[in-house]
Amino acid sequence: MPPADLNAYLFIAGVLFVCGVVCMATKRNAVGVLMGVELVLNGANLNFVAFARFTPLGLDGQVISLFVIVLAAAEAAIALAIALNFYNNHLTIDIDRADELKQ
Amino acid sequence: MPSDATQLGQTLSTLLTIAWLLPLAGFAIEIFGGFWGTRQSKAAAYIAVACIGTAFLCSVGALLYWGDQTDWAALQPHHGSGHGEAGQAEGDARAAAEHAAAHPSHAGEEVDVADHAQPVSGAGIPAGAWEHNLANAPEHAAPKSFSGTFYVLAGFGSLRVAIDWYIDSLTLVMFTMVTLVASLIHLFAIGYMSDELTDDHEDHQVQTAHGHLHRPGRFSRFFAFLSLFSFSMLGLVLAGNVFMVFVFWELVGVCSYFLIGFYVERKSASNAANKAFIMNRVGDFGFLIGLMILWTYFGTFQFANRVEDGVVMPGLFDMLRDGDGNMHLSDSGATVLLDDGSDAAAGIHEAPTIPYFLLVAAGLGIFAGCVGKSAQFPLQTWLPDAMEGPTPVSALVHSATMVAAGVYLTGRFYPMFTPEVLLTIAYIGCITLFLAATIAVVATDIKRVLAYSTISQLGYMMLGLGVGGWGAGLFHLITHAFFKSLMFLASGSVIYGCHHVQEMPRMGGLWRKMPITAFTMLVGVIAIAGLAIPGISIFGEKIAFSGYHSKDAIVATAMTFADLNRTHFLLFYAPLIGAGITSFYMFRLWFLTFAGKPRDQHVYDHAHESPRVMTVPLIVLSMFAAFVAVGGEEGKLFLLLTNSEPAGVANGLVASSPSNLALPSHEAVHARHALAGTFALVVAALGALVACVFYGLRLVNPAEVQRQFASLHTFLIEKWWFDELYDMMFVRPVHVVAKWCSACDKYVFDGILHGLAKGTVLVAHWDRMFDEQIVDGLVNWVGRVTYGTGSLLRLLQTGRLRQYVMFIVVGVVGIWVIVQIFAS
Numbered sequence: 001m002p003p004a005d006l007n008a009y010l011f012i013a014g015v016l017f018v019c020g021v022v023c024m025a026t027k028r029n030a031v032g033v034l035m036g037v038e039l040v041l042n043g044a045n046l047n048f049v050a051f052a053r054f055t056p057l058g059l060d061g062q063v064i065s066l067f068v069i070v071l072a073a074a075e076a077a078i079a080l081a082i083a084l085n086f087y088n089n090h091l092t093i094d095i096d097r098a099d100e101l102k103q
Numbered sequence: 104m105p106s107d108a109t110q111l112g113q114t115l116s117t118l119l120t121i122a123w124l125l126p127l128a129g130f131a132i133e134i135f136g137g138f139w140g141t142r143q144s145k146a147a148a149y150i151a152v153a154c155i156g157t158a159f160l161c162s163v164g165a166l167l168y169w170g171d172q173t174d175w176a177a178l179q180p181h182h183g184s185g186h187g188e189a190g191q192a193e194g195d196a197r198a199a200a201e202h203a204a205a206h207p208s209h210a211g212e213e214v215d216v217a218d219h220a221q222p223v224s225g226a227g228i229p230a231g232a233w234e235h236n237l238a239n240a241p242e243h244a245a246p247k248s249f250s251g252t253f254y255v256l257a258g259f260g261s262l263r264v265a266i267d268w269y270i271d272s273l274t275l276v277m278f279t280m281v282t283l284v285a286s287l288i289h290l291f292a293i294g295y296m297s298d299e300l301t302d303d304h305e306d307h308q309v310q311t312a313h314g315h316l317h318r319p320g321r322f323s324r325f326f327a328f329l330s331l332f333s334f335s336m337l338g339l340v341l342a343g344n345v346f347m348v349f350v351f352w353e354l355v356g357v358c359s360y361f362l363i364g365f366y367v368e369r370k371s372a373s374n375a376a377n378k379a380f381i382m383n384r385v386g387d388f389g390f391l392i393g394l395m396i397l398w399t400y401f402g403t404f405q406f407a408n409r410v411e412d413g414v415v416m417p418g419l420f421d422m423l424r425d426g427d428g429n430m431h432l433s434d435s436g437a438t439v440l441l442d443d444g445s446d447a448a449a450g451i452h453e454a455p456t457i458p459y460f461l462l463v464a465a466g467l468g469i470f471a472g473c474v475g476k477s478a479q480f481p482l483q484t485w486l487p488d489a490m491e492g493p494t495p496v497s498a499l500v501h502s503a504t505m506v507a508a509g510v511y512l513t514g515r516f517y518p519m520f521t522p523e524v525l526l527t528i529a530y531i532g533c534i535t536l537f538l539a540a541t542i543a544v545v546a547t548d549i550k551r552v553l554a555y556s557t558i559s560q561l562g563y564m565m566l567g568l569g570v571g572g573w574g575a576g577l578f579h580l581i582t583h584a585f586f587k588s589l590m591f592l593a594s595g596s597v598i599y600g601c602h603h604v605q606e607m608p609r610m611g612g613l614w615r616k617m618p619i620t621a622f623t624m625l626v627g628v629i630a631i632a633g634l635a636i637p638g639i640s641i642f643g644e645k646i647a648f649s650g651y652h653s654k655d656a657i658v659a660t661a662m663t664f665a666d667l668n669r670t671h672f673l674l675f676y677a678p679l680i681g682a683g684i685t686s687f688y689m690f691r692l693w694f695l696t697f698a699g700k701p702r703d704q705h706v707y708d709h710a711h712e713s714p715r716v717m718t719v720p721l722i723v724l725s726m727f728a729a730f731v732a733v734g735g736e737e738g739k740l741f742l743l744l745t746n747s748e749p750a751g752v753a754n755g756l757v758a759s760s761p762s763n764l765a766l767p768s769h770e771a772v773h774a775r776h777a778l779a780g781t782f783a784l785v786v787a788a789l790g791a792l793v794a795c796v797f798y799g800l801r802l803v804n805p806a807e808v809q810r811q812f813a814s815l816h817t818f819l820i821e822k823w824w825f826d827e828l829y830d831m832m833f834v835r836p837v838h839v840v841a842k843w844c845s846a847c848d849k850y851v852f853d854g855i856l857h858g859l860a861k862g863t864v865l866v867a868h869w870d871r872m873f874d875e876q877i878v879d880g881l882v883n884w885v886g887r888v889t890y891g892t893g894s895l896l897r898l899l900q901t902g903r904l905r906q907y908v909m910f911i912v913v914g915v916v917g918i919w920v921i922v923q924i925f926a927s
Contacts, residue, residue: 021908021912024904024905025908025909027905033904033905095903095904095905098902099901100902101902
């Protein structure tokens with residue numbers, strides 16, 4: 001088996017990304033949507049790391065991916081808190097029901 | 104001789120000031136009569152009578168005190184104002200002395216001439232002293248006039264306006280006459296106005312929607328205005344400068360306005376009041392012009408001289424005339440030199456001058472005021488209408504106050520009149536006396552006959568003054584005041600007795616019902632007609648009532664004047680014929696009213712003699728009407744008056760440029776007196792005889808004569824068409840001009856304004872359309888578009904997260920596709 005090249009990484013990253021987007025677009029559960037977001041972020045992270053490995057980009061890509069991880073953690077913390085509060089108020093976390101601002 | 108002339112003047116002024124101000128105090132109280140008391144109270148009348156009565160006593164007191172202090176020097180015949188004053192230099196004096204020697208009867212004058220040439224004796228008043236100020240009057244003689252200042256209203260450098268007083272024998276006589284006549288009229292009015300003593304007075308001459316007008320009685324108001332009237336007239340007589348005269352002149356005018364319009368609800372009365380007031384304003388316009396000329400050229404309004412810091416400031420009279428009554432013309436004759444008291448000869452500055460024509464204009468202007476006040480042609484039409492006032496008012500207006508003011512001022516202002524002005528005065532008087540007398544012949548309203556007779560008699564006075572008879576004119580003023588107030592009060596008594604019937608054709612035979620009224624009226628009629636019994640005399644006096652003497656004096660002066668100036672012969676014939684007409688219409692009035700058979704049985708049955716409060720004034724006045732002028736021109740009244748005669752009048756005037764008019768001297772008048780008197784008496788007797796034939800004995804039917812001269816009768820009934828003439832000349836043109844103005848206003852100015860308004864509205868309309876359609880449209884369109892866009896975009900905002908994710912995906916894919924397309 002030959003060593004994996006950049007395209008393989010990009011392919012995996014694209015699959016992850018598409019999986020995440022599909023998850024966000026299809027899931028009605030807020031936690032599921034958050035999971036999709038994590039997938040999208042990780043797909044992007046994989047791209048940065050792969051470019052860092054195979055192109056002259058160097059450490060910049062790794063640093064950015066670190067930032068993205070931190071950001072994802074913070075985002076998850078806040079989003080989960082919102083989800084919790086939403087549940088407290090509506091006894092559900094179905095995001096289709098979260099349309100009060102539109103009314 | 105008074106040891107102290109100043110003190111005499113002070114005493115006189117104090118007395119006359121009391122007499123002057125008392126009626127004002129009365130007015131101030133009475134005007135509140137309706138407020139302070141009941142309408143039934145006669146208190147106002149008692150206050151008014153007390154005030155004017157006291158004023159009368161003060162006036163008499165002043166007159167007697169003055170006479171006493173001057174040893175009645177004024178009553179000595181042929182005193183200083185006699186012809187002896189002609190002396191202007193010693194040469195003249197010598198000539199006069201020779202003349203006096205030639206006429207021993209005039210020897211007394213010689214003494215006066217000598218006095219003048221060398222003033223050593225105190226027997227006479229020095230020539231030219233008629234206008235002497237206290238300060239420069241010689242120690243040994245009483246000045247003829249006294250003057251002083253109550254209060255200085257305003258001073259502008261040497262110019263000043265003040266409340267002055269001026270007292271001479273004319274003032275004293277006028278005060279006595281006015282207060283006496285006014286007192287009796289006040290007394291009479293207590294009876295005449297008694298039907299006003301009610302809370303509910305019914306005016307039968309005013310129709311309202313609910314029958315006759317009912318109003319509260321106005322007894323107090325009537326007496327308040329009477330008092331104010333007396334005050335105004337007395338102020339006018341006392342006034343020491345012509346500005347103050349003007350102020351009281353207007354006060355008299357406004358009082359007459361109040362009183363003529365006393366029955367204000369009657370349309371005729373309010374019209375008459377307006378007419379009197381407006382016609383007087385026409386005259387006053389001239390008065391104001393005269394005042395302006397005087398103020399500009401003389402710089403003073405004062406009659407008398409004034410001493411300020413030891414410097415004599417000459418009054419109007421002394422500026423214009425020297426001590427002998429002469430004016431000094433410049434060499435060209437176009438200007439008159441004035442004496443302003445400074446010594447022009449010393450070369451300090453030039454003496455002021457006034458152009459001769461302006462002096463004439465000033466005189467005519469002042470006289471125009473007198474024309475209005477004294478109802479002379481052409482401003483005579485207000486006076487008959489003034490009969491709308493209550494009869495006591497008519498009596499007061501027509502004898503002692505209003506109309507007397509004009510004649511009085513003409514007399515007072517005499518030295519300011521040039522011969523041309525005097526001629527104008529004479530002709531105005533001549534026209535007035537004739538036309539008013541002719542109208543009086545056909546008038547049937549008893550008061551209107553008297554009104555026209557008043558106008559006519561005022562014409563006599565003006566004529567007398569105008570032809571140089573200063574004393575004659577004012578003499579007639581005083582005598583006329585008595586007999587005319589007597590006749591007015593008598594007619595008031597008739598009207599009161601006949602329950603306000605004024606038409607003579609409905610009267611007749613009334614002497615049986617009201618004998619006192621009838622016989623006192625007869626005294627007045629004889630007095631005004633100027634009848635006398637020739638040839639017989641009692642106590643050296645002719646048997647004649649006052650009117651005979653005064654009219655005689657005027658006719659004699661007019662005759663002499665006409666002799667001196669042949670072209671002006673009318674000035675003699677008109678008064679002579681007028682005397683006959685006067686006699687005719689006055690006897691006609693008496694016969695129609697009191698004699699014959701009753702023509703209206705109803706009126707006759709209800710007629711009654713008036714109460715004593717009304718008849719007593721009649722009797723008193725008839726005494727005065729009969730005897731006030733006893734002695735004629737040698738009598739006390741005439742001598743008293745002529746004591747104030749302006750210097751130079753007695754000498755007459757020799758015809759000279761620029762006027763070329765001669766004025767008669769007293770001596771010349773005296774020479775013709777007997778002849779003129781005979782003429783006047785014959786004519787008057789003829790008039791009376793004709794009246795007797797027509798109305799007394801009924802030998803000729805007046806109606807027949809009337810038919811024969813129908814057009815003449817209509818002409819006279821219509822008062823020479825003067826009202827119509829003025830209507831045509833002034834009222835109609837004013838109406839036409841007013842209509843033009845109104846049309847101009849309506850069609851041109853209003854048209855322009857309306858056009859402007861319409862244009863503005865149109866522009867505003869367009870502006871509104873633009874604003875609404877375009878400006879608002881644009882803004883609204885932006886709003887609508889924005890709103891629509893927003894609404895559209897709103898559809899995208901579904902609130903579904905999963906959808907948003909799909910949008911992002913699709914969007915990213917879309918962008919990628921586009922990039923791919925453009926990139927390739």
